[in-house]
Amino acid sequence: MEEKLRQSLYAYWGWFKRNEALFIAGMIAGLFFAGYWGYLQVLPRAGSDDSALQWDAVYSAIKLFIFNGPDVTQEWPFILQVVRILAPFLLIYTAVKTLWLRAGEHISLFLLRFRYRRFVVVCGIGETGYRLALQYLQCSKKRVVLIDDRPMNPLVAKLNIMGAIALMGDALDGATLARARVASASEVFVFSGDDEKNVAVAKAIHRVVRTKSSSAESTGHVAADRPRLRCHIQVDTGEVAEIFQDHSFFNLIDDRLELRIFNRNVSVARNIMDKCAPDLYYRPASDQDEPMHVLFLGFGPLSQALLIQYALTAHYADFRKPSATVLCDDQCRRAVDRFRQRYTHIDEVLDLTFRFVDPQTLDPQSWKAMLEQQRFQLCYTALEHDVDGILAARRLNRMRNTMGVAPIHFVVCLNQQSWISEVVDDDFLPIEMDKTGLGAAVPIEYFETLDETITIDVVVNDRLDQLAVAIHERYLQGQIDAGTSRADNPSVVTWRYLPLYKKVANQRAAAHLDVKLRIALCRRAQVQAPLPRASFPPNSELMEVLAKVEHQRWCADKRLAGYRYGAVRDDVRFLHPDLKPWGALTESDREKDRALIREIPALLALIGQKVVSEVGVEVAAQGALVEEEAGP
Known part of the structure; x- marks a missing residue:
């Protein structure tokens, strides 16, 4: 009940902030006409000509806004009394608001010095950064500082209306980072959407934090128990993330800074395989059952991450290699070649087939031939554009219904990076772990990737890593009980200090x-x-x-x-x-x-x-x- 009340208050406050100018203008107009009407009742009339009286009423109503009304109002109507009180304060509010718009950013940034580790900084306000900042504004008491170099970015304007502090500038500039007081934040999210720039910004943040730490140590104003800054760096390209997996800089944890790589595609894929795992729909118990065979539509970064998660987790009591078929257009051939070069032993893990045909234009005869050749239990649709993904799943399912073939469950992974997601997402039901309620005629689920994954719980609180941390803690305790030290085994450290590639191994075991x-x-x-x-x-x-x-x-x-x-x-x-x-x-x-x-x-x-x-x-x-x- 309390949570619903808070959400309602946030909604009303958001509406007021979006319509504040119109609301204030309406209030001023209303108070003016109320004052005008009130003065018509109390001003003395001079003869039969009312024109002078009307001008006097207009002038007197204007004076109410500047504390220039009469002191004695014994015979005034109630409405005029209300206007006399509200009008000047409304004018004061407007003046203060105007001053705040001119100097508010500087004042807000100055006040951050009194909120040590009680605010977050988001660098780059695209869909990812926007959703995380929105989560903090709606579900946290921490202030939010935005750094973006696009003055006309509508997402920044929306967040600013809701109370975020917007700072226009380049996050690569140390002066901009210093103005945003990144060294005093609790979390910094570098989510510009450009992997190379994100890495460069992380280096810039490291320099700013190191400079401030050195300054504090030289003046003796540093406390040993002060919490460190955590910097989350978005690196979505699989090859780039793999390069930095063992890099010393991205395994950096010191007294002031902790760097953490966030791969959105991998996190989304892990989340999908948690809530829409293939064996939730069909589970082979022996080699007498139909083998697990999953269809993938598209071969972009998310589809590749899903394919790897499937290869890691689709191991059941029938002990057969899982099978996968990928439908993608001819332009994906280079991506397929690079994928096979990156995972050279993929065929030892997965019976993998690529069909170079556009899922959007697959003709009914070819689709029927595919379904007669093999049985698909599940289809993950991860196309670049949400409209294409929705239409492809519905079209293939409709053709399957027409053929009278057994149902195939579709999981449509929505990128939520276009207007279509805002228009249609209210029609999508929440993802449930129990799949028995899916209809046989339209067995389609829509997984809203950003809403489900770009959350404080996932990005900051490591919800997807709970089991992985438990696995490592159990291992760590066993090593300590056996008398093993870090000198004997580099893995004898807490989860925070564990190298990234070892964290990944635990994540895969937990999955x-x-x-x-x-x-x-x-x-x-x-x-x-x-x-x-x-x-x-x-x-x-x-x-x-x-x-x-x-x-x-x-x-x-x-x-x-x-x-x-x-x-x-x-x-x-x-x-x-x-x-x-x-x-x-x-x-x-x-x-x-x-x-x-x-x-x-x-x-x-x-x-x-x-x-x-x-x-x-x-x-x-x-x-x-x-x-x-x-x-x-």
Whole structure:
């Protein structure tokens, strides 16, 4: 209730800020005419000619705005009393507002010196930066400072109306960063949309913070326990992010600054594979079932990130390689070649097929031939333009209905970077983990990528990394208990200081945990949920299945990272002795995978969750439904 009230207040305040000039003009006009009408009632009449009286009333009404009304008003009507009080204060408000528009930016920036670590700075106000700044304005008490070099940027104007401090300038300029007081902010988001510029801005921020820290240390005004600034750098190009994954600068964490790379496409793909994972729609239990085969429309950066997440997580109890088919136009051939060069062992992980045909112009005969050749359980639509994605999914589904073919579930990934998203997004239902409610005729879901992913919870609070952090904390505790130090093992550090490539390995392990639970007909729930805790793994047979699945997942991860089999481990040459089938592993190596399965309940306990049976969840849901129907 309190949250709804706050959202309503924000909505009303936003409306007032957007229409403030019109509102003030209307108030002035209303008070003037009310004063004019009031004076017509109280001014003495002189003869039969009322023209002089009307001019006197106009002049007297104007004087009310400058505190120049009469002192004695005993016979005045009530409306004139109200005008006499409100009119001058409205004029004062307008004057102060005008002065604020001229000097407000300087005053607001000056006041930031008293809000140490209680404001954020967003550099570059595109769709990504805009949504994150909007989240802070609506859901946080922190002030928001915007840095943008486009004076006519409408997104900056919207945020400014809602209370953000807009600073026009280039974030590469150290003077602009100093004016925005980035060194005193709690978070800085470098989201210009240009990867190279974002990296350069991060270097500029580092220089500003280092200069201020040196100055503070020289004057003795630095406290050892002061919180550090966290700088989030958007790097969306996969190759660029990979270059900086091991770079010393982007693993920088010192007493004043922590740099963090944010890859929007990877974060969106992880979020989609969490809420719209293939096995939520279909789960092969043995090699007697239809194999998992997913269709991808388009081959842009998001589609590539989705394909990798699919290759990492689509490992089930049938132990077969997952299959994927990509439909993309002929212009994607170069992107396909580069993708295959980057992931040279992709075919060892995934049965991957590319068909160079535009999904928008695929004719019914070709579509029918594809569906007769293989069965697709799911289709991810990740085209560049939202209109194309929506129309392609609806067109292919309509043709499938006409042919009488079994349903294919469509997940349309909306980029939300054009006006169409604002027009149609109110018609899209929220994404639900339970897919049984999807209609057979139109099994289409619309995943609003920015609304679902560009949030404080995901970008700042690492919601997608909760399980990955728990995995590392459990590993860290085990190493400490065994007496291992950082000198013996560089990974014996907290999550914050863990190198980025090791974080990625933990993220990939965490991404498959829910798949394992679903294979065992389980899921996770909050500890306080009124559901009985389930034994996990349920039995020794499932233990072997899950351990074998985990080994298959681990092999896929290593192969996608470029590793191949070698009798002796050599990380320089990307060789690993465990990259072999489950049957060829020693019993001690198999026990490592079993130990990981046994750890799952303890990992969930670290984040306040437990393992529950899917059957128990269904029974509880049915009980709640019966109770609701039998209500008063």
